[in-house]
Amino acid sequence: MVMCLMALLVGCAKEDGNGDFGLAYIYMPQAATSGNDDGRYEVPSGKEMTYNFNVKDGKLNVFLGVVRSGKLSSEGFSVDVKVLTDTTNQIIASGDIEDAMLLPATIYSLPNKVSVSDGYWATFYLLVDTTAIKNDAYTGKNLVLVVGIANPDKFELSNKNICTVVIIDVDAIRKLL
Numbered sequence: 001m002v003m004c005l006m007a008l009l010v011g012c013a014k015e016d017g018n019g020d021f022g023l024a025y026i027y028m029p030q031a032a033t034s035g036n037d038d039g040r041y042e043v044p045s046g047k048e049m050t051y052n053f054n055v056k057d058g059k060l061n062v063f064l065g066v067v068r069s070g071k072l073s074s075e076g077f078s079v080d081v082k083v084l085t086d087t088t089n090q091i092i093a094s095g096d097i098e099d100a101m102l103l104p105a106t107i108y109s110l111p112n113k114v115s116v117s118d119g120y121w122a123t124f125y126l127l128v129d130t131t132a133i134k135n136d137a138y139t140g141k142n143l144v145l146v147v148g149i150a151n152p153d154k155f156e157l158s159n160k161n162i163c164t165v166v167i168i169d170v171d172a173i174r175k176l177l
Helices: 002-011 014-018 085-094 170-176
Strands: 025-027 040-043 053-056 059-068 077-083 100-102 113-116 121-129 142-150 163-169
Touching: 040 059, 059 113, 059 163, 085 100, 085 142, 085 163, 113 121, 121 142, 163 170
Parallel strands: 040 163, 100 142
Antiparallel strands: 025 059, 053 059, 059 121, 077 113, 077 142, 142 163
16 A cells, blocks of 8 residues: 555656647537537627627627647647538528527628637627617517538647527617617
């Protein structure tokens, strides 16, 4: 028994917990926030109106991000950000989202690429013009846009949670503007 304890104490250096470990996969954490596998990301989120957005300079800033799993010496990476229009249209056509409408490309912007210089995560934003949201054409609508990531320069994409179905409840947002 004493020999086993001695081997354990000698075999584990204090710094061993600081080494690299885990598998490095890149994903979008917002794709998993609903607790479902459907990638839905409601803005504002849930019935409790928690804030997954802010409003600044006339823009609704919807928080999105990328994360790398594992602990790997703070290696950076980058990914492309893509709008998946065909997927968005399929979701709208399915009728699964009540009063769904494609978020018009003329009223939003997204970065083309997200870079994580060191560490394991970065935030980026879907920026939506708040003046446009007030347009009567959007009253009672859920504006939908599927945002995905692709083409990592390092590591691999996860096999799930690489696209987020952003659903903006226009009436709820208007109350908070």
